[in-house]
Amino acid sequence: MLKFGQITILSAIVLLTIGVIDFFFEISSILYVTIFLLWFLIVALGSFTMRWRIFTTAVTKGNQNKKQVAITFDDGPNAEFTPQILQLLKSYNAKATFFCIGKHIENHPELAQQIVAEGHTIGNHSYSHATSFGFFRKKRIVEELSKTDALIKKITGVKNTLFRPPYGVTNPSIAKALNKTSHTVIGWNVRSYDTVIKKPTQVLDRIQKRISPGSIILLHDTHSRCPEIVEGLLQFLKKEGYQTVAIDTLQEKN
Ligand SMILES: [Zn+2]
Known part of the structure; x- marks a missing residue:
């Protein structure tokens, strides 16, 4: 899973790219809102899901070779x-x-x-x-x-x-x-x-x-x-x- 910073930068790049394309071809504003909501959803869910390791590394399981x-x-x-x-x-x-x-x-x-x-x-x-x-x-x-x-x-x-x-x-x-x-x-x-x-x-x-x-x-x-x-x-x-x-x-x- 990507880190918080990477997710945010990636979302910003996608938004900017859409912005540039929008300059030439009109793009529905729903797309901007959707990207933002997706970013928000991943970050919100990620804060409750340690194993995604979005914000910090966490030990969520141990050595699987031993019983x-x-x-x-x-x-x-x-x-x-x-x-x-x-x-x-x-x-x-x-x-x-x-x-x-x-x-x-x-x-x-x-x-x-x-x-x-x-x-x-x-x-x-x-x-x-x-x-x-x-x-x-x-x-x-x-x-x-x-x-x-x-x-x-x-x-x-x-x-x-x-x-x-x-x-x-x-x-x-x-x-x-x-x-x-x-x-x-x-x-x-x-x-x-x-x-x-x-x-x-x-x-x-x-x-x-x-x-x-x-x-x-x-x-x-x-x-x-x-x-x-x-x-x-x-x-x-x-x-x-x-x-x-x-x-x-x-x-x-x-
Ligand atoms: Zn507690």
């Missing part, structure tokens, strides 16, 4: 559900990745410590996870990321380099901030919709149909259905001979 998958949990740590999930992961000898919100780490530092102590990977999911995060300017995004990294370092001792954008949104401001912070952006290729679909069996069914070696699965350790989904998923992965690893391991080439 490994990575389960990732967003939006925690959560006092009620994170401990239950950690217990399940331990009993299946599985490792996972937790993209934590800075303000939640502040409220539950003991859970962030437990995540790291039990061999899981912790990552940055912004400080506030504000609904308006996609409209933040570069400076504010850098502040959010730096504040959360500092909390992770202070509380767990881990020097974090991983970032998952809130709502999976990337845009030019986030890309500029990431140029400064140099985080590795981690996306996913199996979206569970666990916060939307109410029946755990339906969520499980959806995930199981989409799993393949190198998959990165998105879940949220913030709701009462999550432990049941995780248990079912871990059973399935064990039965199918998959190893459940943290994102760092999934990216290893050998």
Whole structure:
């Protein structure tokens, strides 16, 4: 997929070319509007689709030559559900990745410590996870990321380099901030919709149909259905001979 800049330049060249042709032969203005709308549509969809990599490079799957998958949990740590999930992961000898919100780490530092102590990977999911995060300017995004990294370092001792954008949104401001912070952006290729679909069996069914070696699965350790989904998923992965690893391991080439 082309980058944001290339898409914009290409659209401008097409518009200019049409403009020149229009000088000699009259062209309907609908064509201009259509090109602009196409540009807008690609950019708008691209900001919600990390795997298109329009704004920034993102890891959306791992090594496909090994029967490994990575389960990732967003939006925690959560006092009620994170401990239950950690217990399940331990009993299946599985490792996972937790993209934590800075303000939640502040409220539950003991859970962030437990995540790291039990061999899981912790990552940055912004400080506030504000609904308006996609409209933040570069400076504010850098502040959010730096504040959360500092909390992770202070509380767990881990020097974090991983970032998952809130709502999976990337845009030019986030890309500029990431140029400064140099985080590795981690996306996913199996979206569970666990916060939307109410029946755990339906969520499980959806995930199981989409799993393949190198998959990165998105879940949220913030709701009462999550432990049941995780248990079912871990059973399935064990039965199918998959190893459940943290994102760092999934990216290893050998
Ligand atoms: Zn989130």
